[in-house]
Amino acid sequence: MSKTPTLLDRLSKARSGSAPEVTDRARRGLMAYVGAQADVARAGKELADGTAATGVGRVALSALSPQGLACADGCAFCCILTGDDGGTITEAEAKALYSALAPLAGQPDGRTWHPKACPSLDPVTRSCRAYDVRPMICRAYVSTDVEACKAVSEGQAASGPGTLGPYHTYLAAIGLSRSALKGVKRVSTYALSRLAAAAVEGAALEDALDAARHKPSELDAELKRSKRDMSRA
Numbered sequence: 001m002s003k004t005p006t007l008l009d010r011l012s013k014a015r016s017g018s019a020p021e022v023t024d025r026a027r028r029g030l031m032a033y034v035g036a037q038a039d040v041a042r043a044g045k046e047l048a049d050g051t052a053a054t055g056v057g058r059v060a061l062s063a064l065s066p067q068g069l070a071c072a073d074g075c076a077f078c079c080i081l082t083g084d085d086g087g088t089i090t091e092a093e094a095k096a097l098y099s100a101l102a103p104l105a106g107q108p109d110g111r112t113w114h115p116k117a118c119p120s121l122d123p124v125t126r127s128c129r130a131y132d133v134r135p136m137i138c139r140a141y142v143s144t145d146v147e148a149c150k151a152v153s154e155g156q157a158a159s160g161p162g163t164l165g166p167y168h169t170y171l172a173a174i175g176l177s178r179s180a181l182k183g184v185k186r187v188s189t190y191a192l193s194r195l196a197a198a199a200v201e202g203a204a205l206e207d208a209l210d211a212a213r214h215k216p217s218e219l220d221a222e223l224k225r226s227k228r229d230m231s232r233a
């Protein structure tokens with residue numbers, strides 16, 4: 001008997017912690033993603049490591065064409081990360097980032113330009129050294145005003161920068177994946193800046209993942225922030 005209906009059934013009953021309309025969008029995306037997979041074991045794995053959630057987010061992002069953006073290569077105020085977290089990423093994103101950065105271990109990184117900059121950044125060109133595998137949070141964060149980004153990087157409030165809706169859909173999809181796989185597989189999220197720092201400092205993959213792994217409550221908190229941001233939008 002196929003196990004696909006079981007996975008789909010779990011998804012149909014899962015809860016995300018995000019707003020209902022965002023959860024519905026994420027659920028539809030995940031169910032389409034899982035339903036299209038012929039290999040059930042692989043579908044479960046991609047749900048668990050966040051590949052499915054990222055796929056849902058990227059499809060939603062590809063449908064947008066925001067106008068008037070100031071974003072350009074070498075413009076990197078958004079890569080100055082506050083706190084010790086830098087943003088939520090999935091296991092699949094963490095592993096892809098690690099693979100891109102580990103060969104660069106020991107080279108000067110973004111922190112020689114700015115102490116809070118992402119270690120993935122090239123300190124001279126201020127381009128992302130992991131651009132092709134940059135996580136969803138980096139893809140979805142855009143701005144119409146570079147000066148506003150500079151102000152935000154200095155801890156001031158400013159309008160112009162913000163996160164596009166697909167990031168919220170992606171987050172809801174991670175929440176749904178975790179709920180659907182409860183008791184079956186662990187779904188973890190990771191801190192972008194801790195993972196990137198460990199990779200460029202030469203840590204082994206498992207050690208980098210251990211250093212960057214979030215407690216489950218951190219995804220709950222990010223989903224709560226996302227829900228609040230969506231209600232203000």
Ligand code: SF4
Binds near residue numbers: 075
């Ligand atoms: S979000 Fe802001 S700092 Fe980042 S590339 Fe766009 S304009 Fe530049």
Ligand code: SF4
Binds near residue numbers: 118
């Ligand atoms: S991964 Fe790349 S795009 Fe994302 S914050 Fe780091 S340097 Fe910037």
